[in-house]
Amino acid sequence: MDGIEEITPADFVALLRLVCQRIAAEQDWLSELDRAIGDGDHGSSMARGWQAALDAVDALPEPLSFSAVCAAAARGFVNSAGGATGPLYATILMRGGAAVKDREMLDLGALASFFDAAGRGIRERGKSEPGDKTMLDAWLPAVAALDAARTDHKKLAEALNDAAEAAEKGAEATRHMAARLGRASRLGARSQGHIDPGAASAALLFRTFAQGVTEG
Amino acid sequence: MRGGNKMTKKLINDAGTVIDEMLAGIVAAHPRHVRLLDHSPRSLISAGAPRPGKVGIVVGGGSGHEPGFLGYVGRGMADGAAVGNPFASPGPDPIVATTKAVHGGAGVLYIIGNYAGDVMNFEMAAELAELESITTRTVVVTDDVASAPISEAGRRRGVAGAVFVFKAAGAAADMGRDLSGVAQVAEMANASVRTMGVALEPCSLPATLKHNFTLSADELELGIGIHGEPGVERGPMRPADAVADAILDRVLAELDPPPGSDVAVLVNGMGGTPLMELYIVARHVLDRLSRRNLAIHRCLVGNFLTALEMAGCSISVIKLNDELKVLLDYPAEPVLFRDF
Numbered sequence: 165m166d167g168i169e170e171i172t173p174a175d176f177v178a179l180l181r182l183v184c185q186r187i188a189a190e191q192d193w194l195s196e197l198d199r200a201i202g203d204g205d206h207g208s209s210m211a212r213g214w215q216a217a218l219d220a221v222d223a224l225p226e227p228l229s230f231s232a233v234c235a236a237a238a239r240g241f242v243n244s245a246g247g248a249t250g251p252l253y254a255t256i257l258m259r260g261g262a263a264v265k266d267r268e269m270l271d272l273g274a275l276a277s278f279f280d281a282a283g284r285g286i287r288e289r290g291k292s293e294p295g296d297k298t299m300l301d302a303w304l305p306a307v308a309a310l311d312a313a314r315t316d317h318k319k320l321a322e323a324l325n326d327a328a329e330a331a332e333k334g335a336e337a338t339r340h341m342a343a344r345l346g347r348a349s350r351l352g353a354r355s356q357g358h359i360d361p362g363a364a365s366a367a368l369l370f371r372t373f374a375q376g377v378t379e380g
Numbered sequence: 381m382r383g384g385n386k387m388t389k390k391l392i393n394d395a396g397t398v399i400d401e402m403l404a405g406i407v408a409a410h411p412r413h414v415r416l417l418d419h420s421p422r423s424l425i426s427a428g429a430p431r432p433g434k435v436g437i438v439v440g441g442g443s444g445h446e447p448g449f450l451g452y453v454g455r456g457m458a459d460g461a462a463v464g465n466p467f468a469s470p471g472p473d474p475i476v477a478t479t480k481a482v483h484g485g486a487g488v489l490y491i492i493g494n495y496a497g498d499v500m501n502f503e504m505a506a507e508l509a510e511l512e513s514i515t516t517r518t519v520v521v522t523d524d525v526a527s528a529p530i531s532e533a534g535r536r537r538g539v540a541g542a543v544f545v546f547k548a549a550g551a552a553a554d555m556g557r558d559l560s561g562v563a564q565v566a567e568m569a570n571a572s573v574r575t576m577g578v579a580l581e582p583c584s585l586p587a588t589l590k591h592n593f594t595l596s597a598d599e600l601e602l603g604i605g606i607h608g609e610p611g612v613e614r615g616p617m618r619p620a621d622a623v624a625d626a627i628l629d630r631v632l633a634e635l636d637p638p639p640g641s642d643v644a645v646l647v648n649g650m651g652g653t654p655l656m657e658l659y660i661v662a663r664h665v666l667d668r669l670s671r672r673n674l675a676i677h678r679c680l681v682g683n684f685l686t687a688l689e690m691a692g693c694s695i696s697v698i699k700l701n702d703e704l705k706v707l708l709d710y711p712a713e714p715v716l717f718r719d720f
Contacts, residue, residue, distance in 0.1 A: 203467060203592070203607060203608075204588075204592070205467075205468065208587075209468070239473075242471050242472055242473075242501070242504065243471035243472065243473045243474075244471070245471075246442075246464060246465055246468035246469055246470075246471065246497065247468045247469055247496075247497035248469075248496040248497040248500055249497075250469075250471055250497070250500075250501065251472075251497075251500035251501055251503070251504050252500070254472075254504065255504075289500055289503070289504075290496070290500070
């Protein structure tokens, strides 16, 4: 029940596959969140992007490396998802992959670097800041939680659980923010009262990683 | 209520193949003017591209705005278009493929509307093109006065005024200016044009066949975006002249062209409004501009940048200097406006 402490490239692919399944299962909910403040395609874009990412990864020759998996997934994702979601997740995978490219296994420290580099990538690509009502508002609290867990020498599963909780709280907090970026930003104060769909799907990613590692 | 749960009807075969079938139709109808890339089926390329030494111009964005953006591929305008799904930006791969196909050794200018998805995908494409030693520049069109206050003009959406930007930049490139010169022309055109739209009826995506917003029978929405983004005012339906006045008031308040100066005008249909109505609007717009003692250098009326079957129109006015007049008058042969 303690789960694993190190993630192999094959484990990483298995985790991405779980994310893909979770997003597919929740895509109607994500699109509904998006219809309230955007153009209503976040769920279908994410589902399409993750499916293409996994298809690209599944076509890779063995042995797998983190950089090959991330590069293939990024390319698959960005050319299928469309909209702003594609470049953002491609950047997450590319920057995260670059941060761990020499690793054969990911321990908590390496995984924290992956998510930290990914967060910086989101910020640069999306020109967003915390509080803008974007996925960053779920992502950055999760990165901070991973960092704190590492300092406290927590187990990987426990650390990812902290990250998932922080991401979920961060996503919930977007409900009271007014969007400053993306299509929702044109609504200004009218976007308040709705959770940002990008923050909601980012929280799903951390929750799925936590569950996947806990269950080994 | 218009909209609601009623399904719309479209002449399509399968929502998943609308873009590929549209592109197949375009190349079959205009084989002398455009081609698709075998290895990148979402890249429409002008028959004359690449031209050695000429700056390549790539336009693009989501589909559903036809004749935008792909219709402006042709001599004197764009060299290629990267074509996205309905209302969704193309990914970097088709943009890079289009870039390589039109690169004549003098670099490539991207002209896109100011939407997060388009900006990010073209930015990624630019980074990938740079890796292949192709220099690119990007000009982001921001002509919609209704989408943000003037203090945040850089956040405004790009709408029908983009047609003037394509035209001016396309002419400059055809005349042989270098990449920074063509980009400068595009920036100048963008800075000189203002647009605002109105919706009378909503539009629907092929995948959903549902209206993406609702308007009741006696309502219109002023300041609507070309994807149905909310405008600045939902108000009662009114006569054409009053609608045109509401739009022109805002456009002219900002543009403030001095009496005696030259302007060009675009009365653009959103896809579901007949030419009869567009010319009724144009008549009033031209009358009002003339009474303001402005010289109408050129007036375009028709469907230039649409939002699927949305009913409504937009009005763009561009202030012209001598350079822009020459560039707008320069010959061009955009594919969807040339076969007669």
